Amino acid sequence: MNFLEERIIRYGVIKEGNILKVDNFLNHQIDIDVIRQMAYEFQRRFKGKTVTKILTIEASGIAIATLVGLLFNVPVVFAKKSATANCTDDRYVSEAYSFTHKRMNKVLVSKPYINAGEKVLIVDDFLADGEAAHALIDIVHQAGADVVGIGIAIEKGQQQGGRKLREEGYHLESIAIIESMDWKTQTITFRKQEKEAIENANIKASWV
């Protein structure tokens, strides 16, 4: 079990309707050790890729994306969500259905912040049906830029987003992939991954 899977087992709360709450360390309170390890793990898994920009979506993706941007030493852009925004000349707009809020959200990025030819690494906290990821990919393509990879903290493997993105040929890396979870027994199983996450040792010392 890697560091993130351990944290999910210890602090995650499963709610009815296939909902996993990780407010303790990711979505409300942010455990610096956990997201620092995630950033290093994404650096390892996307090693050798040219990355000119990190793209995420507000709000929970911002903390992880910031540390990934710090490691890759490139700017971070967070897409904005709006239920009501109109299309204008100065921004790219896509759409994603929000299961949390049960509504269609517009996803917006101002045009100056993704340029044609850029190499974009998409980073987010969760992947379920891939709605947000596909909206971000759509925006990168509207800008004439390339998606070099997609780094996800927690993939809900029972939903279809991960399978679709891999079939579409994207380099998707999820640090924890949930195979199944049961809110009645509060049990989770994870998909075995080929690449094992790096160990915690000596990471902290090298950052600050």
Place this chain on the structure above:
Amino acid sequence: MNFLEERIIRYGVIKEGNILKVDNFLNHQIDIDVIRQMAYEFQRRFKGKTVTKILTIEASGIAIATLVGLLFNVPVVFAKKSATANCTDDRYVSEAYSFTHKRMNKVLVSKPYINAGEKVLIVDDFLADGEAAHALIDIVHQAGADVVGIGIAIEKGQQQGGRKLREEGYHLESIAIIESMDWKTQTITFRKQEKEAIENANIKASWV
């Protein structure tokens, strides 16, 4: 002029109605160099304080707060905003008027994430009338915790939030304080501060 004031002069856009847009490096695209310098500057200005938690509010505060949390090596909590949330037993609720959205927002923090006796450093990107800052202070006090300081990137010195917070005795540090700005001429003047921001030199090398 310090690093943030320079960035505001170069990339900030002043809009009618006393609005300053810093989407280029803070509120939409995040310039890693800028927020890294901010984090070091907050560390310097709050040196010697005991800090057990960083508290900010979604979404733009999260990136800065994450790096401050990394430097202080303490967890970060981001308060959530909601137009509709109800009070429940498991969360602290306060209110703040949003000038951007022209409405009253609820500000929410789940109770487990701020404990009695904690030493909380509040961090945010903007301070204008102090609505968000006062809501966060209210929540810290509801939790029986202490506010050890308030670190702001950009204070709008023409509005009353900064004056009020200083009169109330809070240790408020704003890296850039706007004295006046004019959208017609796109000119900004900053308040002279006693403490000069640290220089950029050798900061990058020590982080990654």
